Amino acid sequence: MSGATTSLDTSLSLDTARRAALALLVLLGIAAIIMPERLPALVASPLAGSDAIAAAINGGIDWFVAVFKPALRAVAAGLDQAVRGLQKILHATPWLFIVIAVTWLAWRLKGIGLAALCGTAVLYMALSGYWLKSMNTLSMVGVAVPLALAVGFGLGVLGAKSRRANAVIQPTLDLMQTIPTFAYLAPLVVLFGFGPVPGVLASMIYAAPPMTRNVLLGLQSVPQELREVSSMSGTTPWQRFCHIELPCAKQQILVGINQLVLASLSMVIIAAVIGGFDDIGREVLVATNKGSARFGQALAAGIVIVLLAVVIDRLTRAAATRREAVGRKTGRRAIPVLWQLAGLAIVLAASIALKTYADIIAVASAIFFRLGEVAVNGWLQDFIATHGITLDAIKKTALMYLLLPLRIGLTKAVLPITWGFTFTPAMQTVYLLTVLAGTAWLAWRGRTTAASLLLSVGLISYCGFSYMPWWVMFAGVCWLAWRHAGWRFALVACAMMLAITLTGHWQGALYSVYLCSAAILVCLLIGCPLGILAAKSDIVSGILRPMNDTLQSIPLYIFLIPAVALFQVNEFSALVAIVLYAIVPLIRYTEHGLRHVPPTLVEAARANGCSPLQRLLMIELPVARPAILLGLNQTVLFALAMLIIAVLVGARGLAEQVNIGLRDADTGLGMTAGLSMAFIAIIADRVLRGYANSLGTTEIKD
Amino acid sequence: MPEASRTEPKIRCHGLWKVFGDAAETACARRGGGTAIEEALAGTDAIIGASDVNLEIAPGELFVIMGLSGSGKSTVLRCIAQLQRPSAGEVWLDDANLASMPEAQLMDIRRHRMGMVFQNFGLVPHFTALQNIAFPLKVRGEPAEQCAAKANEMLDLVGLNGRGDAYPSELSGGQQQRVGIARSLAVDPEVWLLDEPFSALDPLIRKQLQDELLELQARLQKTILFVTHDFSEAVRLADRIAIMRDGRIIQQGRAAELLMNPADDYVSRFVGDVSRLQVLKLGDIMQPSGRAVSGAPKMPASLSIEDMLLTTGGDVSTINVIDSNGRVTGRIDRAQAIETVRNATPGQTG
Incomplete structure (x- = not known):
């Protein structure tokens, strides 16, 4: 009895001690934020970054290249041959044939609607004068896809068969998908030289993970009973794989192939930054960087990329969802394969015979397109001339009232020339007291999540991300990681932040976090209401859904075009580009979460006399919260992925370092900065997912 | 045992x-x-x-x-x-x-x-009924015609002839389990x-x-x-x-x-949930005896007590119990039988 009492006492006192320590930490953090000048000891960083690690990586790569040069050259030469071979074939094929073949394929796979869409899209590519460049891009995709397919499938099967292999594969996939795409372009360039090869290999690395994940998911979801049936039928492991597991997982694997091809295209387009292969991505990149002066070209070529992505997406998806496996009679009469081949041969022969005329038509129409581009440029410049003041006002407002306070804090952002008044010490005191009082009140009411949210937002706006004392950031992130992902991950997060500091990327990381936070804030403010609207109105949903589908399937580059055309190259354009891309999952998951609130709950709310608004606020949104949080998680990851692209239009921080690493072939710099971004993404992902899971689980499948 | x-x-x-x-x-x-x-x-x-x-x-x-x-x-x-x-x-x-x-x-x-039948039927969704039944034969490497012939024979055995080309999703639960039974018996x-x-x-x-x-x-x-x-x-x-x-x-x-x-x-x-009258057979409660009681009806040992009671009137007091060869193996007193069943019922035995 006495033993129990003592242990109770110690646990109580331990709890009190922990609370006291936490309170002290919070107070110290507040003090460090409020009066950094008075407490230099609290804000100084004892950890100086160095480029020793980056240098070591460079040394390692140099050594590797020196040792394996012949092998690397051989791989590079082989892939180069393959890409150029495919390029020759695609260039030699008459465009008329490809248009007809794609249309026919779309018709066979789905029907007349898809055929019309794909036919028009390919026709646009041919007539807009970007045909050869599109074919160059396709030839890179054409080589990358089989490679990614083999690697992705192999890893997926390995992971499904061996628990030990899976333990290695899962974190590797996480890393492969979170390391910014530019970061591994740099070492690939060093290893394989310029030209299409680094792009192809980067595309393979980027496109394999979604395939692996889907193969794993498919194989793991084969019902246990079927495995037992297979065993009792006396199958060998190989027979079981071929006859039971693979066919059962087929649908999921086809989804994986769809994602793989899209990712591959996206990465090939991104790889255009290294240049060396006259592809459509390069065209867009060059035109985009010229700003509004070449908006027409960027738009026309950008549309080609969008169409390419849409055609590939819809064709592979149609192939994946086709239900021929179950032997259903589709009602369409089957055309013998021989006839089909003969028909194709006739079309091919005809298009070869008509090649000259077709090419003349293409050239003529390309001239019209060029004229159109010039007209669009003129129109845009007129638009900017007349609406320049409005656009500038939008940009200035966002910079002054959102971006600056978040970056350098209200104390430095509120000036007579920006906000029209001085942020006097008296005002600062009132602001801080309001925040602290609000926090205390919320904490007293027992709403700790809301309290900590208010406190952190209030303090961050006060001093800005850039002037955040390093240890407050460390402590805050570790606390979040510990709360939502367990103490083990808190240690990992701490190690990751330490690595960021030691490689000299701390300030860059703070900048990246700042820009992403701003973008996510905007996404929340726009995306959640849109998601709610879409959940409440089938019309809004019907409009948003295809838009979201398209936004998700097109390569990231495209988002830069409108941002730059309207706002030139600066931080705000970067913000616009990030928001355009990252807002999609938030809209989708909000709608999904609200639409999947259990009907009995809705009925119960009605029966209790809730008004529609009460129902939304008190029943539907809280129930949908886990789904919305998962959407937010996706948004954060998307924002970080887009950040690296946004560097081309004015983002700075880590992404800029990665880009410099790529430009100067400084692999060490690029890799350490890239890994830092990956670490940020992994921490954000684990914390948000942990929080969403703690609120309840929702099943969401793409 | x-x-x-x-x-x-x-x-x-x-x-x-x-x-x-x-x-x-x-x-x-x-x-x-x-x-x-x-x-x-x-x-x-x-x-x-x-x-x-x-x-x-x-x-x-x-x-x-x-x-x-x-x-x-x-x-x-x-x-x-x-x-x-x-x-x-x-x-x-x-x-x-x-x-x-x-x-x-x-x-x-x-x-x-060995053959096994599963609770949720365990039919392979991308195989037809016949392919499901033939699967154990196929994996042990039997020629295709032989597989097909045996699978058809099994299909007849479970009374599903004519449904061989149906996929599991097109069959009712009972039909699916018949396919499962046919498959488990295919290898004999x-x-x-x-x-x-x-x-x-x-x-x-x-x-x-x-x-x-x-x-x-x-x-x-x-x-x-x-x-x-x-x-x-x-x-x-x-x-x-x-x-x-x-x-x-x-x-x-x-x-x-x-x-x-x-x-x-x-x-x-x-x-306690099952009817004793149906489960208990004459053989379970008879008094062994090789000698027949004259004038008493003969009934098989595998007959349930319920059937015995239903087919005999109150005028019958004793019954001769015979085995499958027709040999008398024991006898039962009708009133005594009812008493035995009552005593075997939980809650009344104390």
């Missing part, structure tokens, strides 16, 4: 244990068996699936394991099929110990000597394992399939291990029943034995 000991058992489990969790598995493997394992597991958080299970199934016998969910009945069946390898103990099929047999040899045994196995085969079906279909199972068994004479959570199903089908709880077999024997002498309250609670 007087019946089983007369011939060599087809299947024999000896000291069978199945525990889940890696630490528990190794603890189990180190100890020999029996109570030593219990001591080893005490204090660990091991989940026990089957603990010290001993049973023997004679050739041609229909043996039912009955228990509620989580009682370990499916675990025992899976340990016999070696879908789960036992943590300790032996599983003999004739003179081979399956528990220590390498996977390759087991594959051979499953290809030729000696041992037939059925894991709650009728639990997912509607009551009427269930009864129909139970009747068909008995008909099939009368013709094929397989050695059957049947698992169910439904005591009345067990009584309907079984030659002998084992009742399981918490991984242990609490009692095993013929239905009448369980009814007349339930081992504990748990068993008597199950037994």
Whole structure:
């Protein structure tokens, strides 16, 4: 009895001690934020970054290249041959044939609607004068896809068969998908030289993970009973794989192939930054960087990329969802394969015979397109001339009232020339007291999540991300990681932040976090209401859904075009580009979460006399919260992925370092900065997912 | 088990244990068996699936394991099929110990000597009914025509002729399980394992399939291990029943034995749900005697007491019980029979 009492006492006192320590930490953090000048000891960083690690990586790569040069050259030469071979074939094929073949394929796979869409899209590519460049891009995709397919499938099967292999594969996939795409372009360039090869290999690395994940998911979801049936039928492991597991997982694997091809295209387009292969991505990149002066070209070529992505997406998806496996009679009469081949041969022969005329038509129409581009440029410049003041006002407002306070804090952002008044010490005191009082009140009411949210937002706006004392950031992130992902991950997060500091990327990381936070804030403010609207109105949903589908399937580059055309190259354009891309999952998951609130709950709310608004606020949104949080998680990851692209239009921080690493072939710099971004993404992902899971689980499948 | 000991058992489990969790598995493997394992597991958080299970199934016998969910009945069946390898103990099929047999040899045994029916039918969704039935034949490498011929024969056997090209999703639950039964019999196995085969079906279909199972068994004479959570199903089908709880077999024997002498309250609670008049046969309650009582009617030992009472009037006081050869083996006093049944009913015996 006495033993129990003592242990109770110690646990109580331990709890009190922990609370006291936490309170002290919070107070110290507040003090460090409020009066950094008075407490230099609290804000100084004892950890100086160095480029020793980056240098070591460079040394390692140099050594590797020196040792394996012949092998690397051989791989590079082989892939180069393959890409150029495919390029020759695609260039030699008459465009008329490809248009007809794609249309026919779309018709066979789905029907007349898809055929019309794909036919028009390919026709646009041919007539807009970007045909050869599109074919160059396709030839890179054409080589990358089989490679990614083999690697992705192999890893997926390995992971499904061996628990030990899976333990290695899962974190590797996480890393492969979170390391910014530019970061591994740099070492690939060093290893394989310029030209299409680094792009192809980067595309393979980027496109394999979604395939692996889907193969794993498919194989793991084969019902246990079927495995037992297979065993009792006396199958060998190989027979079981071929006859039971693979066919059962087929649908999921086809989804994986769809994602793989899209990712591959996206990465090939991104790889255009290294240049060396006259592809459509390069065209867009060059035109985009010229700003509004070449908006027409960027738009026309950008549309080609969008169409390419849409055609590939819809064709592979149609192939994946086709239900021929179950032997259903589709009602369409089957055309013998021989006839089909003969028909194709006739079309091919005809298009070869008509090649000259077709090419003349293409050239003529390309001239019209060029004229159109010039007209669009003129129109845009007129638009900017007349609406320049409005656009500038939008940009200035966002910079002054959102971006600056978040970056350098209200104390430095509120000036007579920006906000029209001085942020006097008296005002600062009132602001801080309001925040602290609000926090205390919320904490007293027992709403700790809301309290900590208010406190952190209030303090961050006060001093800005850039002037955040390093240890407050460390402590805050570790606390979040510990709360939502367990103490083990808190240690990992701490190690990751330490690595960021030691490689000299701390300030860059703070900048990246700042820009992403701003973008996510905007996404929340726009995306959640849109998601709610879409959940409440089938019309809004019907409009948003295809838009979201398209936004998700097109390569990231495209988002830069409108941002730059309207706002030139600066931080705000970067913000616009990030928001355009990252807002999609938030809209989708909000709608999904609200639409999947259990009907009995809705009925119960009605029966209790809730008004529609009460129902939304008190029943539907809280129930949908886990789904919305998962959407937010996706948004954060998307924002970080887009950040690296946004560097081309004015983002700075880590992404800029990665880009410099790529430009100067400084692999060490690029890799350490890239890994830092990956670490940020992994921490954000684990914390948000942990929080969403703690609120309840929702099943969401793409 | 007087019946089983007369011939060599087809299947024999000896000291069978199945525990889940890696630490528990190794603890189990180190100890020999029996109570030593219990001591080893005490204090660990091991989940026990089957603990010290001993049973023997004679050739041609229909043996039912009955228990509620989580009682370990499916675990025992899976340990016999070696879908789960036992943590300790032996599983003999004739003179081979399956528990220590390498996977390759087991594959051979499953290809030729075992068939299994699954609770949720376990039909491969991308195969037609015929392809499902032919699957075990195909994997052991039989030529395509032979597979097709045998599969069609099996389809006829379960009364599904004409539905061979249907996919599982196009069949009703009862039809799906017929395909499952046909597939399990396609390799002409000696041992037939059925894991709650009728639990997912509607009551009427269930009864129909139970009747068909008995008909099939009368013709094929397989050695059957049947698992169910439904005591009345067990009584309907079984030659002998084992009742399981918490991984242990609490009692095993013929239905009448369980009814007349339930081992504990748990068993008597199950037994309370079935009609004694139907389950108890004349042979179970007769007084053995080779001499016929003159003037008394003759009735077979396998007749239920209910049928006896329905076919005889109050004017009959004594009945001669005869065996399948028509030989008189005992006699029953009609009034005494009613008294016996009343006394066998739990709650009235005190």
